[in-house]
Amino acid sequence: MSQHRPTGPNGRPGGVPALPDLPEATVARLPEYLRALHHIAETGNDTISSEGLAAAAGVNSAKLRKDLSHLGSYGTRGVGYDVALLIDQIEFTLGLDQRRAVALVGVGNLGHALAGYAGFASRGFRIAALFDADQARVGEPINGLDVRHISELAEVAAAESIAIGVIATPAAAAQDVADALVAAGVTSILNFAPCVLSVPEGVDVRKVDLAIELQILSFHEHRKSALTSLPGGLAEEAVGT
Structure with a gap:
């Protein structure tokens, strides 16, 4: 079978296809x-x-x-x-294909780096607004945007049609931020805070925990070390060659 462009209701190539239900x-x-x-x-x-x-x-x-x-x-x-x-x-x-608007909450070290990441734009996303609870950071310009106070979230989310929120706050503040995002109509959240969020049905959360990823790598390092220390393991094999 050859590759083909999905057809829409009118049968013409390039029409809007139905979204597949993917695993x-x-x-x-x-x-x-x-x-x-x-x-x-x-x-x-x-x-x-x-x-x-x-x-x-x-x-x-x-x-x-x-x-x-x-x-x-x-x-x-x-x-x-x-x-x-x-x-x-x-x-x-x-x-x-819709170039989705994203709100980033928390402009500490991690949030500041995320706000300046050029890869979002090339992959279909636009950082539309930056928020923080720290009044000292409000008004700070980062990559062409001024940091807003978290109290403005609902107003800005509606004006910018924001559906995706990124949480880059400390863990203690993350749930309150998630609640505020949900109340503002945000239905997808990327969470960098090291905690589990509670959200209503219909809101999708993806968690990025760098410490967990490092712990998984630590397991593999520990396992490799254990294997090389066993009789007949890699270390002995290397000596015997």
């Missing part, structure tokens, strides 16, 4: 495919094989082909995937 694991991998595809496009390649794209994204090719089949993309035998078309399909599925 969560597939959704989690689509941004990796998109990152790889943009890099491939920048190198001047118009097509890419499933094996080449899988290698660039760090997954196996069978898993990639299954993921992309959910989007109606099957590639062309002997040719591969049309890079530009696949970028369009993934961006549509992820909703990145």
Whole structure:
């Protein structure tokens, strides 16, 4: 089967397709495919094989082909995937064709770095507003935006049509911030605070905890050290070679 552009109700290519009901694991991998595809496009390649794209994204090719089949993309035998078309399909599925407005709450060291991250704009997001509870930070210019007081959140969220909020506050303040975001109509939250948030049904939360990621890596380091210390382990094998 060849790759095709989804058709809309009028049957014309490029019409608005129905969004597929994707497995969560597939959704989690689509941004990796998109990152790889943009890099491939920048190198001047118009097509890419499933094996080449899988290698660039760090997954196996069978898993990639299954993921992309959910989007109606099957590639062309002997040719591969049309890079530009696949970028369009993934961006549509992820909703990145709408350039979503984002509110960032908490402009300490982490929040300040996030506010200045240029990668958001190139991936379909616009930091529309910055907030903090510290009056000393209110009015501070960061990357073209002035920090606002958290009390202005509801008004600004409505004016900027903000649906995504990023929490970069200390853990003690995160739940109050989440409550304020939800009250302002924000339905998706990216939480950098090291805590679990309680939100109503219909509000999606993604948690980014760098300490947890480091602890997981620590486990792998600990496991490798234990394996090398066992009789017949890697350390002994190295000595015996």
